[in-house]
Amino acid sequence: xxxxxxxxxxxxxxxxxxxxxxxxxxxxxxxxxxxxxxxxxxxxxxxxxxxxxxxxxxxxxxxxxxxxxxxxxxxxxxxxxxxxxxxxxxxxxxxxxxxxxxxxxxxxxxxxxxxxxxxxxxxxxxxxxxxxxxxxxxxxxxxxxxxxxxxxxxxxxxxxxxxxxxxxxxxxxxxxxxxxxxxxxxxxxxxxxxxxxxxxxxxxxxxxxxxxxxxxxxxxxxxxxxxxxxxxxxxxxxxxxxxxxxxxxxxxxxxxxxxxxxxxxxxxxxxxxxxxxxxxxxxxxxxxxxxxxxxxxxxxxxxxxxxxxxxxxxxxxxxxxxxxxxxxxxxxxxxxxxxxxxxxxxxxxxxxxxxxxxxxxxxxxxxxxxxxxxxxxxxxxxxxxxxxxxxxxxxxxxxxxxxxxxxxxxxxxxxxxxxxxxxxxxxxxxxxxxxxxxxxxxxxxxxxx
Amino acid sequence: xxxxxxxxxxxxxxxxxxxxxxxxxxxxxxxxxxxxxxxxxxxxxxxxxxxxxxxxxxxxxxxxxxxxxxxxxxxxxxxxxxxxxxxxxxxxxxxxxxxxxxxxxxxxxxxxxxxxxxxxxxxxxxxxxxxxxxxxxxxxxxxxxxxxxxxxxxxxxxxxxxxxxxxxxxxxxxxxxxxxxxxxxxxxxxxxxxxxxxxxxxxxxxxxxxxxxxxxxxxxxxxxxxxxxxxxxxxxxxxxxxxxxxxxxxxxxxxxxxxxxxxxxxxxxxxxxxxxxxxxxxxxxxxxxxxxxxxxxxxxxxxxxxxxxxxxxxxxxxxxxxxxxxxxxxxxxxxxxxxxxxxxxxxxxxxxxxxxxxxxxxxxxxxxxxxxxxxxxxxxxxxxxxxxxxxxxxxxxxxxxxxxxxxxxxxxxxxxxxxxxxxxxxxxxxxxxxxxxxxxxxxxxxxxxxxxxxxxxxxxxxxxxxxxxxxxxxxxxxxx
Numbered sequence: 001x002x003x004x005x006x007x008x009x010x011x012x013x014x015x016x017x018x019x020x021x022x023x024x025x026x027x028x029x030x031x032x033x034x035x036x037x038x039x040x041x042x043x044x045x046x047x048x049x050x051x052x053x054x055x056x057x058x059x060x061x062x063x064x065x066x067x068x069x070x071x072x073x074x075x076x077x078x079x080x081x082x083x084x085x086x087x088x089x090x091x092x093x094x095x096x097x098x099x100x101x102x103x104x105x106x107x108x109x110x111x112x113x114x115x116x117x118x119x120x121x122x123x124x125x126x127x128x129x130x131x132x133x134x135x136x137x138x139x140x141x142x143x144x145x146x147x148x149x150x151x152x153x154x155x156x157x158x159x160x161x162x163x164x165x166x167x168x169x170x171x172x173x174x175x176x177x178x179x180x181x182x183x184x185x186x187x188x189x190x191x192x193x194x195x196x197x198x199x200x201x202x203x204x205x206x207x208x209x210x211x212x213x214x215x216x217x218x219x220x221x222x223x224x225x226x227x228x229x230x231x232x233x234x235x236x237x238x239x240x241x242x243x244x245x246x247x248x249x250x251x252x253x254x255x256x257x258x259x260x261x262x263x264x265x266x267x268x269x270x271x272x273x274x275x276x277x278x279x280x281x282x283x284x285x286x287x288x289x290x291x292x293x294x295x296x297x298x299x300x301x302x303x304x305x306x307x308x309x310x311x312x313x314x315x316x317x318x319x320x321x322x323x324x325x326x327x328x329x330x331x332x333x334x335x336x337x338x339x340x341x342x343x344x345x346x347x348x349x350x351x352x353x354x355x356x357x358x359x360x361x362x363x364x365x366x367x368x369x370x371x372x373x374x375x376x377x378x379x380x381x382x383x384x385x386x387x388x389x390x391x392x393x394x395x396x397x398x399x400x401x402x403x404x405x406x407x408x409x410x411x412x413x414x415x416x417x418x419x420x421x422x423x424x425x426x427x428x429x430x431x432x433x434x435x436x437x438x439x440x441x442x443x444x445x446x447x448x449x
Numbered sequence: 450x451x452x453x454x455x456x457x458x459x460x461x462x463x464x465x466x467x468x469x470x471x472x473x474x475x476x477x478x479x480x481x482x483x484x485x486x487x488x489x490x491x492x493x494x495x496x497x498x499x500x501x502x503x504x505x506x507x508x509x510x511x512x513x514x515x516x517x518x519x520x521x522x523x524x525x526x527x528x529x530x531x532x533x534x535x536x537x538x539x540x541x542x543x544x545x546x547x548x549x550x551x552x553x554x555x556x557x558x559x560x561x562x563x564x565x566x567x568x569x570x571x572x573x574x575x576x577x578x579x580x581x582x583x584x585x586x587x588x589x590x591x592x593x594x595x596x597x598x599x600x601x602x603x604x605x606x607x608x609x610x611x612x613x614x615x616x617x618x619x620x621x622x623x624x625x626x627x628x629x630x631x632x633x634x635x636x637x638x639x640x641x642x643x644x645x646x647x648x649x650x651x652x653x654x655x656x657x658x659x660x661x662x663x664x665x666x667x668x669x670x671x672x673x674x675x676x677x678x679x680x681x682x683x684x685x686x687x688x689x690x691x692x693x694x695x696x697x698x699x700x701x702x703x704x705x706x707x708x709x710x711x712x713x714x715x716x717x718x719x720x721x722x723x724x725x726x727x728x729x730x731x732x733x734x735x736x737x738x739x740x741x742x743x744x745x746x747x748x749x750x751x752x753x754x755x756x757x758x759x760x761x762x763x764x765x766x767x768x769x770x771x772x773x774x775x776x777x778x779x780x781x782x783x784x785x786x787x788x789x790x791x792x793x794x795x796x797x798x799x800x801x802x803x804x805x806x807x808x809x810x811x812x813x814x815x816x817x818x819x820x821x822x823x824x825x826x827x828x829x830x831x832x833x834x835x836x837x838x839x840x841x842x843x844x845x846x847x848x849x850x851x852x853x854x855x856x857x858x859x860x861x862x863x864x865x866x867x868x869x870x871x872x873x874x875x876x877x878x879x880x881x882x883x884x885x886x887x888x889x890x891x892x893x894x895x896x897x898x899x900x901x902x903x904x905x906x907x908x909x910x911x912x913x914x915x916x917x918x919x920x921x922x923x924x925x926x927x928x929x
Contacts (some may be wrong), residue, residue, distance in 0.1 A: 033532075036904055038714040042536040047512040047528050048801045050498065065492035069515040075495075082493060089569045091488045091577065120510075120535035128539055142716035144904045174716050181716075245484075249591035250629035309489075328482040328490025362720065367838040368851050369869060371633050376849050378842040380720075399840075399847055399873070401927060424906050444927050445873055447847035448723075 001116070002029055002151060004163040011053075011155040014076045020057035020084045022099045024156035026285050026325060028052045030427070031116075032148030035123045040131045040140045042124060054325045057083035058099065061092040065325045095313040102159030103289050105282040106274055112190040115167035116149040123147065126171075130200040134175055139207055143173040147191055150427045154287035162287040167191075168279065170422040173199050174381055175207040179449070180394055182206025183359050183381035185228065187422040187430060189279055206359060206382035210394025215446065216385060218398055222355035222412075223441040224348050224386070229358045229379075230433040231421035233404055234269065234336055236366030236375055242271070242295050243331045244310035246370070253373045253405055257301040263408040268339035270294040271305060273320065273429070278335045278420055281428045283320060290320040293333070299409070305331045334429030341414035341434070348413050348437040350389040356398070356443075357384040357391060366404075373404035378447065399445035413437035450517070454606050457501070457522040462608055464530060467504040468546060470607040472758060473517070474498065474800035477600045479565060483576040484593045485584060491569075498800035503529040507543025508536030513801040546781040547790055549761050551610035556755025559748075560618040560651035564598040567652045572596055575660055576624075582664035583626040588672045590629040595644065596622035596655060597898070599910075603758075611760040619751060619910060620654045621647025621896055624664070628671040635674035635868060637667045637853055641692040642836050647896030647910065648749045670854060673866055680855050680870035682926035686830035687872060688823055688919045691887075693852055694813060695895035695913035696836045701876040702734075702741050703808040703911070705845035706768050707794075708777040710806075712786065718904050720843025723876065724774065726787065732774040735880030740814040741769040743778055744914075745793055750810035751896030751912040754796075758804035761793035768811065772881070780806050798907040805903050810894060812914035816886030820917045823885055825861040831925060832856045832863060833870055849873040849927070872925045879920060887916035 011025040029051045036044040053076065054067040064086025068079040123145050134141045147169045154162040169191035175182045184202035186194040225233075237253075246252035253262060273290030274280050283289050286308055294302040306314065307322030309329055321331045349357065359382030368374040379397045386392065415435040423430055454471055461469040475497040482490035498515035499522070510533025512525045576594040583592035599619040606612050623645020625638040640646045640658060648654045689697060705722040709715055724732070745763035747753055754763055759781050767775045777787065778794040783806065795804040824832065838851035855870035856863045874882075894914040901908055 032905075034905060035535075036714075036717060037539070038716055039712075040539075041541060042539045043509060043714050044803050045508070045510055045532045045536040046803055047525075047532055049512075049514045049516075049525075050801050051515050052496075063491070065490070067492065067494045067496075069496045069498055071516070079495065086491055086493060086569070090491055091573060093487055093489065095487070120532045121538070124535040124538050131539065140713075142713060144717045146905075172717055176713070176716065245591075249627060249634075251591070251627060251634040255629075326480065326490065326492040326494065328480075329484070362843045363840045365838045365840040365851075368871065369633060376838065376840045378840065378847060380843050397842060397847075399842070399849060401849070401871075445847055445849070447842045447844070448875070449844060449846075 001149060007151065007153045007163065008155060008161060011153065014080055015155060015157055017077065018057065018080055020059055020087060022058040022157050024056040024099050026054040027153040029151040030148060032146055033118065033120055033123060034146045035127065036144045037127055038142040040134060042127065045120060055080045055083040056325045057087045059087045061094065061096045062087045062090040063093055063096060064090055067326060093309065095309045097312055099156045099158050100160055100286050100288050100308055103287060105162060105289055108274065108280045108282045110189055110280055111165040112167050115147050115169045115189065115191040118147040118191050126196050129196060130173060133200050134204060137204060139204065140176045141173060142176060143171065145171040148427055154285060156287065160287035162283045164282060166281065166427055168427050169194055170426055171199060172422065173203045175203040177207045177211055180207050180210040180213060181381045182210065185422055187420045187426060209391065210382050210384060213394035213396045215396045218443040218446050220440045220442050222352055222439050224355060224357045225436050225438065226359050227419035227433040227435055228360040228421055230338060230436055231431040232361045232364045233375065234338060234431050234433060235423060236364055237373060237404065238333050238336060240366045240370040241373065242304055242333045244304045244306045244314065245330060247304040248314065251370045253371055254295065254301045254304060260301050261299050262301045262405050263296055263299045264411050265299045266341060266411055266414060267296055267299050267408050269296040270337050271333040271335055272337055273335045275335065275337065278337065278432050279426060279430045281334065284322040285324045286322040288318045288320040288322065293319045305333050307331050334425055337432045338434055340416050340418045342416050343413040344415055345435050348435065349386055349391065352386045352389060355386045357386055359383065375404055376401045396449060397447050398443040400442060401444035402442045407438050407441055410439045411436050412439055453519050453522055454604060457526055458606050458608055460523060461526055466530060467507065468608055469501060469503045470605065471499055471501050472800060473604040475602045478597065480597045481572055481576060482595045483580050485591065486577055486580050488573060496799060500800045501526050501529040503533045504544050505530050505533035506537035508533045508540050509544055510536060511803045544782060545785060547785045549781060549791065551607065552756060552760060552762065553612045555614045557616040558618050558649040558753060562652035564620050564652040565600060579624050579660045579664055582661060583624065583668045586668055586672050588628040588630065588675060589626050589668060591627040594624035594660065605756065605758065605760050607760055613756045613760055615755050617649060617754060618651055619647060620650050620652060621645055622655055624660060626668050626671045628675050630675040635671055637671040638835055639663045639667050641895060642853065643897060643899065647751045647898050649751060649753045650749055674854055674868045677866045677868040680867040680926040684922050685925050686827060686919065686921045687923050687925060688827060688830060688832045688917055690834045691891060691893050691915050691917050692895055693833055693836050694915035694918055696839060698741065698811055698813050698913045698915055699897065700839060700841045701845060701848055702768065703811040706777050707806045708779045708783040711777065712783060719902050723844040723846050728774055729787065730775060732877065733772055733881065734769045734774040734877055735772045736883045737772045738816055738886055739769055739772045739880055739883055741811060742766065742814065743768055743792060743809050743811050745809035747810040747812060747894060747914065750894050751898060751910045752809035757793040757795045758797050759791065759795040761791045764792050766792045778806050778808065796909055798909055802907050805907060807902065807909040808900060808911040810912040810914060815889045815892040815916045817888045820887055820891050823887055823917060823919055824858055824863060827858045827861060830858040832858055833872065846876050848876065870925065871927050872923050873927050874923060882920045882922055883918055884921055885919040891916040
């Protein structure tokens with residue numbers, strides 16, 4: 001870990017020499033331990049230490065971005081000069097006014113030294129415990145367990161000085177049987193809070209319960225989507241619907257529908273970078289404080305997430321959702337929440353006369369018709385048939401093809417409990433989702449296992 | 450620098466590791482994105498660092514750093530050993546690597562015009578004029594044009610004596626126009642979706658694409674799609690264009706033949722494969738006209754290189770021959786399990802990632818005739834063009850693809866355009882329905898720079914050569 005003072009000293013020292021009118025530096029420094037396992041042994045085990053520093057140089061309305069992985073003074077100076085030269089040869093961006101100004105950030109506890117110091121041997125020890133449990137049941141284990149430490153800093157010549165140290169720990173476990181599998185996962189900034197025993201037990205039970213799966217005919221079914229499955233859908237809504245550009249260009253399901261009903265009254269989806277139930281992060285990669293943004297409020301279409309340039313174009317304020325400076329103005333919800341209600345998974349199962357329980361999806365794609373949030377994907381690692389309020393067997397996996405506007409208009413029950421789901425951006429956020437019972441969910445195909 | 454790397458190899462030998470290799474990678478990327486006439490992204494990135502892979506006590510370990518200095522090389526070497534020793538506490542069998550010649554060599558991809566030397570204003574001019582030409586219709590709400598260039602320099606050294614240096618230049622780009630109507634949005638892309646087309650080449654590859662010659666058609670087709678009727682739901686004969694065939698090969702032939710997936714080591718994210726070991730040499734994957742090779746030597750392919758990231762020389766090997774499944778994509782660790790030698794498919798997406806089995810250029814060999822001939826030979830069917838959506842199950846059997854546009858074919862001629870076309874199938878069943886593949890004149894090797902795999906996610910640069918092909922009895926239009 002380099003530390004706030006040293007990072008500010010280095011970056012401010014470089015920015016002082018900038019020939020540009022305005023300059024920004026974004027620092028990302030990470031150390032992580034990545035342990036992957038399959039067939040009940042560790043087959044990939046890695047330690048990574050890397051640094052990335054972005055410079056955004058501004059001349060009038062012309063912007064140049066350069067990044068480097070080197071902390072050497074000469075390399076940093078060269079990168080900054082390169083950013084300036086690109087800006088000088090750039091075209092003007094009419095939507096740019098100025099880099100953000102000095103801001104105040106909410107204090108957020110996001111770093112746990114126990115996570116940062118977790119060793120390869122400690123990770124192996126936790127994983128072996130899962131191997132031992134599975135072996136007793138004649139099952140095998142696959143998955144991944146990582147612990148990481150990240151420092152994010154944003155400094156600019158308009159007075160922004162933002163720094164946040166973050167840690168993350170996540171484990172996902174797939175228990176494999178002869179013809180079935182079960183999945184569970186855990187995620188926290190504090191590795192001590194991950195319940196390895198429970199994760200192993202849940203995945204094991206799903207594997208055992210879905211053994212010898214039966215084939216059912218595709219069609220419309222009442223479906224219970226567990227949090228991982230809901231999060232996979234929300235992730236695609238995020239790609240195609242929650243960003244400012246998608247809203248503006250008219251391809252988002254929220255476009256031109258502000259205040260109009262797009263989902264059921266029991267559905268609210270929002271971004272909150274400060275909610276401790278997720279993985280909080282108080283500012284974005286321009287140093288703008290995170291603001292809560294509501295995408296869907298009680299079924300009504302809401303807003304999108306903005307950085308400063310998109311906000312200028314739309315005549316609104318940045319919501320604190322800029323990505324790194326090389327992201328070509330794309331914005332993204334990094335801390336997405338689906339509001340819970342007051343039900344439980346067991347009550348949903350008991351109230352289902354005939355239906356399907358889905359643990360997770362595989363390879364969801366939301367590009368089919370983005371205005372309808374039409375998506376497709378496969379079930380995976382624990383798909384069950386429910387009859388007369390009870391899980392009666394595992395079933396072979398199914399393909400869904402469904403408009404999520406229609407599906408989320410037919411949600412009958414939502415759980416109180418929500419789970420923070422690991423994503424590829426879990427150093428700086430996650431998706432927090434409940435379990436949902438949806439009626440008439442369209443399964444359009446099937447596979448052979 | 451070479452001396453530091455050789456010293457580290459000596460140090461690792463003194464530590465009596467079973468095996469070790471070092472990759473020192475230096476990558477420069479320039480990326481330009483123009484949207485609606487405005488340059489929204491213009492960035493240059495330098496990435497440099499090293500990764501050390503070690504087998505110690507029979508377990509794998511890997512460590513990496515972006516600080517390149519003798520003390521850091523030693524620190525990272527020790528960390529890699531520590532990580533390997535932790536892995537070793539869980540193994541039942543020690544890692545065994547198949548033999549490979551320890552090459553000492555230099556390789557470079559050909560490049561006529563260095564894209565990093567082309568003046569910025571020339572690149573911006575093409576991209577801005579492209580989006581301006583695309584935007585000249587009131588229904589077009591978003592236009593985008595982009596180029597990306599990579600220059601990668603790699604050293605590979607191993608405790609077995611390999612010392613390989615490579616320079617890889619990659620270039621590519623494309624554009625798209627999105628039309629928005631009252632209830633839907635429709636996009637057309639050139640020359641492909643998925644960020645265009647890419648090659649191990651220089652700026653000459655951009656010039657050959659001739660962006661401005663294609664803007665009018667792309668714009669008009671995006672607008673026309675708004676008023677086009679939807680693709681019907683039925684079983685039909687379809688002709689799939691070359692670029693979508695590339696993705697079909699990628700998802701339903703490339704990924705399932707990765708031997709690490711078959712052996713279960715990618716279960717935690719990407720999944721497994723239906724191509725279990727007993728199917729090698731026995732499975733009728735497709736009709737007899739289906740021939741697929743992995744060819745890391747194909748000129749211009751985005752998956753072309755001299756040596757993989759284990760120091761194995763680039764090769765061309767059969768995957769499917771005359772419709773029969775004949776080969777996997779392998780590594781030094783996995784190939785001996787099927788009594789074979791690595792066919793050189795291990796690559797990492799940077800210095801800080803472990804090499805994985807990745808596709809190289811997985812090419813569907815050309816058949817005969819032109820696309821015009823094939824359409825003329827089709828009494829009733831549909832022509833599907835350019836990918837829009839993709840999904841396949843975790844054993845690579847049930848797939849569903851959406852494309853940007855389709856056209857009806859009746860009596861050998863293309864008729865009206867259709868929107869939101871989708872087709873679905875089960876992999877071997879689908880490939881056995883292939884009754885025609887167009888010839889060399891229609892064959893193109895499509896560069897795909899965004900193939901994801903691994904945890905943390907690695908993005909590989911791969912390619913697929915393909916011609917348009919015809920399939921009978923395919924379920925289309927399945928969305929509700």
